[in-house]
Amino acid sequence: MSEFALLIDFGSTYTKLRAINLDEAKILGSSQGPSTVTTDINVGMEQALNNLKNSLGSLPPFKYRLASSSAAGGLKMVTIGLVKELTVEAAKRAALGAGAKLVGIFANRLNSIDLKKIVDLHPDIILLAGGTDGGDSQVVIHNAKKLGESSLDCPFIYAGNRSAVDEISHAFAHKNLVITENVMPEFNVLNIEPARTAIREIFINRIIHAKGIDKAKGQFDHLLMPTPSAVMEGARLIADGYDNKTGLGELLVIDPGGATTDVHSIATGNPSAQGVIQRGLPETRVKRTVEGDLGMRHNAVTILETVGLDELVSLSSIHGEKIREMIAYLSNNPDSVPQSPEEIALDNALASTALKIAMKRHCGSVEVVYTATGPVTAQDGKDLTQIKTLIGTGGVIAHSHDPISLLKCTLSSLDEPNSLRPVSPQILIDRDYILFACGLLSQVDPKAAFNLAIEHLTNGK
Amino acid sequence: MVQKTIVTGVIGSDTHIVGNRIISMALEKAGYKVVSLGALTPAEDFVKAAIETKADAILVSSLYGQGELDCRGFRDLCTEAGLDGILLYVGGNLVVGKRSWDEVNAIFLDMGFDRAAPPGTRLEDILSWLEQDLGKQ
Numbered sequence: 043m044s045e046f047a048l049l050i051d052f053g054s055t056y057t058k059l060r061a062i063n064l065d066e067a068k069i070l071g072s073s074q075g076p077s078t079v080t081t082d083i084n085v086g087m088e089q090a091l092n093n094l095k096n097s098l099g100s101l102p103p104f105k106y107r108l109a110s111s112s113a114a115g116g117l118k119m120v121t122i123g124l125v126k127e128l129t130v131e132a133a134k135r136a137a138l139g140a141g142a143k144l145v146g147i148f149a150n151r152l153n154s155i156d157l158k159k160i161v162d163l164h165p166d167i168i169l170l171a172g173g174t175d176g177g178d179s180q181v182v183i184h185n186a187k188k189l190g191e192s193s194l195d196c197p198f199i200y201a202g203n204r205s206a207v208d209e210i211s212h213a214f215a216h217k218n219l220v221i222t223e224n225v226m227p228e229f230n231v232l233n234i235e236p237a238r239t240a241i242r243e244i245f246i247n248r249i250i251h252a253k254g255i256d257k258a259k260g261q262f263d264h265l266l267m268p269t270p271s272a273v274m275e276g277a278r279l280i281a282d283g284y285d286n287k288t289g290l291g292e293l294l295v296i297d298p299g300g301a302t303t304d305v306h307s308i309a310t311g312n313p314s315a316q317g318v319i320q321r322g323l324p325e326t327r328v329k330r331t332v333e334g335d336l337g338m339r340h341n342a343v344t345i346l347e348t349v350g351l352d353e354l355v356s357l358s359s360i361h362g363e364k365i366r367e368m369i370a371y372l373s374n375n376p377d378s379v380p381q382s383p384e385e386i387a388l389d390n391a392l393a394s395t396a397l398k399i400a401m402k403r404h405c406g407s408v409e410v411v412y413t414a415t416g417p418v419t420a421q422d423g424k425d426l427t428q429i430k431t432l433i434g435t436g437g438v439i440a441h442s443h444d445p446i447s448l449l450k451c452t453l454s455s456l457d458e459p460n461s462l463r464p465v466s467p468q469i470l471i472d473r474d475y476i477l478f479a480c481g482l483l484s485q486v487d488p489k490a491a492f493n494l495a496i497e498h499l500t501n502g503k
Numbered sequence: 504m505v506q507k508t509i510v511t512g513v514i515g516s517d518t519h520i521v522g523n524r525i526i527s528m529a530l531e532k533a534g535y536k537v538v539s540l541g542a543l544t545p546a547e548d549f550v551k552a553a554i555e556t557k558a559d560a561i562l563v564s565s566l567y568g569q570g571e572l573d574c575r576g577f578r579d580l581c582t583e584a585g586l587d588g589i590l591l592y593v594g595g596n597l598v599v600g601k602r603s604w605d606e607v608n609a610i611f612l613d614m615g616f617d618r619a620a621p622p623g624t625r626l627e628d629i630l631s632w633l634e635q636d637l638g639k640q
Contacts, residue, residue, distance in 0.1 A: 125551045176536070177508070177556040229538045229556050319543065411543065413516040414567040420543070 046070065046102040047487070049479035050087070050109035050262055051269055052255055053077055054116065055300075055377065057086040059094050060479040064105065067493030069474055071098045079113040083258045091261070108482040109262040112269035114253040116143035117245055120165040123149055123202075123225075124172035124181050131323055132225035133171040133201065136234035138330045140241035141271030142167070143302075152185045157192055165196055166249050167241060170210075173203030175227045182206055186213035197244045201225045201237040220244065232324055242267060266482055273297060273435065274306050274330055275481030280433070280495050281308035284488035293431040294404075294464060295477065296397055296452060298438045300376050301337035303396050305404035306330045311424025311462075318408065318419045325424050331404045336396040338389070338438055339376035342369045349395050357391035360384055379441070386443070393438045394451040401452035406462045421462070427454060429464040433499060435472035445471045446501075470499040507559040507637055510552050512540030515573035519566035522595065526562065529626045535633075546577055550584045559637055560590035562629075563616075568599035571610060578615025590636050592629070594620030 044065040051058040055077055061070040075090030095101050119142040123130030130149045137144055145163045148156055160168070168189065172182035182202045189198065190213040197218040200210050204224055211219065220243075223236040250256045250265050259265075266272070273295065283289030292309035311325045335344040346354060346369055351362050358365065368388050372378060380389040406423025434449045442448055446469050454463040476498045483491035511527045513520055520542040527539045538556050540548055549561050561581075565573060574593055581589050593616045598607050604621045611619040618632055 125554050128551055128555045172555075174556045176506070178554060179557070226555070229552050321543075411516055413518050413543070414569075415518055418518065418543070 044102075045105045047106040047108070047483055047490070048104040048262075049482050050107070051272070051478050052079065052083065052087075052109060052111040052113040052258075053269065054112055054114075057083075057090045058475065059090045060474075060476065061094060061098070061102070061104075062479065062483065062490070062494060064487060064490040067490050067497050069476065069494075069498065070102070072474065073097060077113050079254060083113070083255055084261070087258045087261050106483070106486050107262040107264075108486070109265040110267050110269040110272040110478055110482055111250065111253075111255050111265060112143075113255060116270075117141060117241075117249060117268045118143050118145045118164065118166045119169060119241070120144075120146040120148070120160050120163060121169045122147075122152065122171065122185055124178060125149065127323070128230070129171045129173065129202065129226050132232055132234060133169050133237070135232070135326065135329070136201065136225050136237035137169055137241065138332055139234055139274075139326070139328065140238040140245075141268030141274065141330075142241060144332065144334070151181055152188045157188055160189075161192060161194060166252070167197050167199060167244055168194065169199045169201060169237060169241070171202040171225045171237075173206065173224075174229055175204040175224050177203055177229075179203045179206035179209070183209045183213065186210045190214050190217060197248060199237060199240045199244070201240070230323060232326060234326065242271070266485055269478055270304060270330065270332075272478040272481035273304070274328065275484050276477035276479075276491070276495065277306045277308055277433070277481075278328055279480060279484040279488060279492055280431075280499075284484075284492050287489070287492060289492070290431045292429050293433060294401075294426060294429055294467070295433045295435060296401060296449070297434075297436040298336070298338055298393055298396050298400070299436055300339040301334075301341060303333045303336040303400040304330060305333075305400050307404065307424060307426060307429075309424065309426055309429060311406060311426060313421050314425050314428050315419070318421050318425075321420050322422050329404075329424070331400070333396070333400045333403060336400050338392055338396060339372050339378075342372045342392055345392050345396055348399060353395065354388070354391050357394065358387040360388060389438070390442070390444075390448065393442070394448050397448060398451045401463055402458075402461055405464075407460045408462065409460060423462070425462040427462050427465050429467050431470060432464055432467040433470045433472060433477070435475065435477050437475075439471060440473050440475060468501070470501060472498070473500055474498050506534065506536050508536040508538060508556050509633075510538045510540065510549055510556065510558045510561045511564070512544035512549055513542045513564045513566070514544055514546060514549070515565065515567075515569055516543060517565055517567045517569070517573075518542045519564075519595075522566065523564040526564070526626065526629065529630065530633075533630050546573065546580055549577075550580050550586065553581070553586055553589060554584055558589065560592065560633065563591070563593045564595045565593065565597055566595040568596055570595060570597035574611065574614055574616070576614075590633075591616045592618045592620065592632070594624060594629075596622055
C-alpha cells in the first residue's frame with residue numbers, strides 16, 4: 043500500500059494542488075481552483091479538491107497535507123536600514139530570503155513622508171535594521187521612535203545594532219516586537235539567518251491568521267512557508283541532495299511571473315578565475331532576487347520601457363504600433379493566455395527579455411581596474427558562469443512551445459563579456475510546477491521530494 | 504571607557520596594502536576597534552563604513568602618488584553624510600614630484616584632514632596623535 047501526500051499552494055490567482063505517490067515519487071494527480079482568500083479561502087480549496095477527486099476517481103488517504111501561500115498579496119514587507127549598500131541591503135536580503143514580497147525599502151532617518159508611505163503600504167511585517175553591533179544607534183533609535191508612535195499595528199522585527207536593544211524595546215513598548223540578531227553584526231559581515239527565521243515564524247504564527255488563510259486549516263496539517271520560500275527550498279534540495287544522496291550541485295532557478303520575475307541561486311558565486319578581487323557585501327550561498335519591474339502581464343509596459351520598442355519588434359517581428367496596443371491589453375487583462383501566433387510571438391519576446399534582464403541583475407559582473415601596478419579584475423556579486431544546471435519554472439515556461447530557447451536567452455553572451463551569467467548549463471524545465479511541492483515535501487520526506495524533482499524535471503523535449 | 508572605532512583603508516586604485524595593515528594591527532593592539540577596508544577602496548566606502556560603525560576616526564592611506572586627487576572632497580563627503588567633525592588622518596606617499604613636506608602637509612590640512620603623515624612616520628607617533636585628538640572629543 044503506497045503512501046500519499048497532498049501539497050497545496052494558496053496562490054494569488056489559483057489554489058493549486060499536487061497529489062504525490064510518495065513510494066513511486068510520482069505525481070498522482072494535479073488540479074486547481076480559484077483563489078478565494080478575499081471571501082472564504084475554503085471555496086477555492088474545495089473546488090480544487092473536487093477537481094482532483096474527479097480526475098482520480100477518489101482521493102487517497104494523505105499521510106501529509108502541507109501548504110504554502112502567496113495569497114492576499116503574499117507576505118508584504120517593508121525593510122529599513124541605515125546605509126544603502128550595507129544594512130539596507132542586508133535587511134533586504136533577509137526579507138527576500140524569507141520569501142517576502144518587498145513593498146518598500148527605506149534608508150537612514152525616516153521622516154513623516156516616509157512614515158505615511160509605510161502606513162499606506164499596509165505591510166504585514168516591518169524589519170528594522172541599522173548600525174553594526176556597537177556602531178551607530180542614533181538613526182535606528184530615531185526610526186524606532188517614529189514607528190513606535192505611528193498607527194502601524196503589524197508585527198515588527200528588530201535586527202539592528204545590539205547596543206540599542208533597550209531603547210528599541212522601549213520605543214516599541216505598545217507594539218508587537220520580535221528582537222533578533224543583527225543582520226550585520228560587524229562591518230560587511232552578513233548574518234541574515236536569524237532574521238529570516240523570525241520572519242518565517244511570524245508568518246506561520248500570525249500572518250496566516252490575519253489573512254484568513256487559516257480558515258482552511260481543516261484541509262491541511264501545516265502551512266509551512268510563503269510560496270517563494272517553498273520554491274527556494276525545492277531548489278536547495280535539488281542542489282544539495284539529502285542524507286548521503288548527492289544532489290545536482292550548484293544551480294539556478296528562474297521563475298517569470300505576471301507581476302515579477304524571481305531568480306534563485308544555490309551557489310557560492312566565488313570568482314572562477316584566479317587573481318580576481320571580490321568587492322561589496324559577501325554573498326550568501328542561497329540567494330533570491332525579485333525583479334518587481336519585470337512581469338509578463340502587470341508589468342509588460344515596464345519591460346517595453348526597459349528594452350525599447352525596437353528590441354521587441356526585432357524579437358517578435360510584429361509592427362511597433364501593434365505591440366503597444368497588445369501590451370496595453372495584456373496589462374489590463376493579466377489573466378489572458380496567448381492564442382494567436384502574434385500573441386504567442388509577443389509573449390515569447392516579453393518572456394525572453396524579462397528572463398535575460400532578471401538573470402543579468404541576479405548574476406555578478408567584473409570590471410578591470412587600472413592600478414599603478416597593472417590591471418586588476420574586480421568582481422561585484424556572484425560569478426555564476428560555471429553553474430551546471432538552470433531550471434525554468436512558472437506558467438510562462440511551462441506553457442511555452444520552446445522553453446529551452448527562452449532560457450537560452452539568459453546565458454552568457456559575447457557582447458556582454460563582463461556579465462557573469464552561466465555559460466553552458468544543462469537546462470531543465472518544471473513543466474508540472476513541481477518545485478514548490480518538492481520544497482514543502484523536503485521538510486518531511488526529503489527522499490521522496492528529491493526523487494519527485496528528478497522524475498519530473500525534463501530537458502524540454 | 505568606551506572602545507573607540509577607527510576605519511582604515513587604502514584609497515583609490517592603490518593596491519599597496521602592507522603599511523596600512525601594519526597600522527591596523529598596531530591600532531588593534533592599542534585597544535581600538537578597527538574596521539579595515541583594505542586596498543582599492545573608493546572614498547565613498549570609507550564614509551559608508553564609518554556611518555554604520557559610528558567610527559571616531561578614519562585613517563586613509565595612499566602610497567601611489569595620486570592621493571591629492573583621490574582625497575579631494577573627502578571632508579565634504581563626510582560632512583554631507585552627517586559625519587560632522589569626524590577625525591581624519593591621511594598618510595603615505597601623498598604626491599609625486601619634488602615638493603616639500605610642509606607644502607604637502609598644508610595641501611592636505613587645507614582639504615580638511617586633521618593630520619597628514621609623511622613616509623617614515625613612526626607607529627608610536629600615530630598612536631599618540633590619536634590619543635591626543637580623540638581625548639579632546
